[in-house]
Amino acid sequence: MSKYELPFNIDMAWCPGCGNFAIRKTIISALDELTHIQQKDVVFVSGIGQAAKMPQYLNVNYFNGLHGRGLPVALAVKLANPSLTVIAEGGDGDMYGEGGNHFLHNVRRNIDISHIVHNNMVYGLTKGQASPTSPPGMKTGVQVNGVINEPFNPLAVAISLGATFVARAYSGEMEQTKQIIKMAINHKGYALVDLLHPCVSFNKINTFKWYKENTFTIEGHDETNRGKAWEMAMNPGKLGLGVYYRKEGTKTLTDSLRCYQKDTTPLHERKYSKKKLTALIRSRV
């Protein structure tokens, strides 16, 4: 049994047939294969929603915080201890809706975290309202005449803001998803994995069948070509699965912070110099 499986039984709150079960298995096998990472150094941060419950069902450190606020916490965990492997995980409502502002600004920071967003194009936990990525026309209990708004395009947004790793995966393609998640975790810098999956309870449009017919695996694409990546992300046709853009070697936020340039000690081990503080206070004499 994987060390990332819980050593006790737990009643998972997902609906039977939910794509989250497959994602959970995929994440565990990805972590198992990343043997250079120690389990005690893995921190999952999530918000609220069905996807955000994921850390509950893994044997990892976790901070399951507020709806939409996973990213600020993940950012701070990495800033406080850059040696930790930090993974922020949540759904499309959590990360693109409520937490949209944090999404924008953490891409810009290029903080070295992986950001896995379960995108099922609908709100699950609140029972079926439109999410930022719902297709126009989808009728829900709130959007009674069908969704009007233009769907949010996370890949194009991330690429335009200078994200250094942008990928799309689909829960049904477990092997490919595992490889993408491994790449995202290994990537030094902010890595977005927009992870499509069906919602069997509330999304009657984007079903297993729909994904089968409307996704394809990207082949022969130069991942370092940002213009091409942008073009693919903006393509209104079928959804390409794979890495859209990847740029290695960019400085991450912690690389740029003065306090980590000469000293990689995590903040909890640091002590301030009383001598320096005395000097600072006395400088006002």
Next chain:
Amino acid sequence: MNKRYDFSDHTDISIVLSGEAGQGIKTVESVLTRILKDQGLNVFSCKEYMSRVRGGLNSTLIRISPGKVDAWIDRIDFLLPLCPDLSRLDHRLSSKTVIIGEKEKINTKLPVIDFSFEAIAAAAGDKRYSNAVASGLILSLLSVEASLLENYLGKKFAEKSKEIVDANIEAARQGAEKGTELLKKNIIKLEMSSVSNLAGDILVSGSDAVGMGAIAGGCNFVSSYPMSPSTGVLEFLADQSNEFSFVTEQAEDEIAALNMVLGAWYTGARGIATTSGGGFALMGEAMSLAGIIEMPAVVHIAQRPGPATGLPTRTEQGDLNLALYSGHGDFVRAIFAPGNLDQAFYLTANAFNLADEYQIPVLILTDQYLMDSVYNTPGWDLKCVSVKKHITKTDPDYRRYRYTGNGISPRGIPGYGNGLVCVDSDEHDENGRITEDWKTREKMMEKRMKRLSMLEDKALMPSVHGNPEGDIVVAAWGSQHNMVLSAVKNAGNSRVKYLHFSQVYPLNPRIKELIDGAGKLVLVENNYSGQFGDLLVKTFGRDIDEKILLSNGFPFSTEFLTKKFEKIQGD
């Protein structure tokens, strides 16, 4: 015939400079307080200003005395208007006020000593050097050697061209000549003896004191969104983050700021967010999160008048209720409100230990008045502050919320030890796993709330001033302390027992003894409704007999409170 002004019997002098934003009044404030303090005079300064970058009408009060000065007053002895508009200062002027400025332009019935700062500055090189002219004039009135100002200007503008330095020095000289002339012609009579015991004093602002206190408390993580009047603390800490090697990150909004602070504490850092009422309103949900996940946090709230944007650059004690009740659900917090610069330093430093020990959010409530107050104080003893971390190394069967006798579980952090640290905003069991078991819920609520009585018992008692046996009990909290204290002294303290609260929540149960026997309980609060008074009534059941309240954007003045106390004692 010129009017003559005699200040020879004054024990302290108040100088007000007024002008538009951008005219450099702030520079005069820092120049004068620094030089005069070095000359052995106690100094106090504070500004009141409009929410604009250029124009408007701002003023700075500078008080000077051989004795301690540390409080806001209305009285103006010398007014130097760099722009002619006096409309916002009229009520503080009297026939005893020396007004030096452009007589023709200034709209006042009071006599004006005609002097154009702008014309003199223009002749020296640029009308923008009016502030150097004013500095020279004031220092010469106080008989301070001209070379001191010249050296200061030389250093201040060291990076600029020699031309700019020389022009500023010339402007200052011209100002000084005018001052000397006024003394020589006996138009102004002013002697201010200096004292020798200030050599070790430090000259700091409220922002500095909170910032230095945070460093002293072991703060090593700062995340905030800029908002007046709290930005001074953010900038102070950002400025020190290289020297002290800690993280300062400007958050995209206040919601992110406090969530980041919680993430930092979760990882073992000591985080602070500094904000004002509007920003703190956005932090409400994260406050509640700190409550359920039992996470330490420190938030500094520099209050300004609300509701909403209110008066962005002015002062009020109107956010106590917000601080008391922010966040949904029942959870425990502690709130401190420094009454002076020393308390701002020590209370901020100790907030980090308290948050860490009890795993609760701790709030520091200041306001624009305290942030912008500058005066000399003997300085702080670092032997009185220590960083007491409460972090445990985890073992494989570590449970973050293990039930303990006092409700506080040892706090592990990720990566330190072999255990896993799991925290959840849902109700959870000892492992941090989501539960809806009602028995666990009851146990967890009790576990978290247990620390309230511990905090009550160790809560700071109010400091007692005036007559300890007085039948009139005056209660005030936070930043208004020095004005209340001065007014109690000025009014004659035969009947007043004054209590200053620097911890406003939770309240120590022993406070009941201090207020129960009062013949009259008088409340002084810089807000409209008397928020702290309500808390006192709710906690101790003793009604307030008289409320002295103010919510016009200014702090209480010493004179206003003195009159109130005189009247109350005469009743």
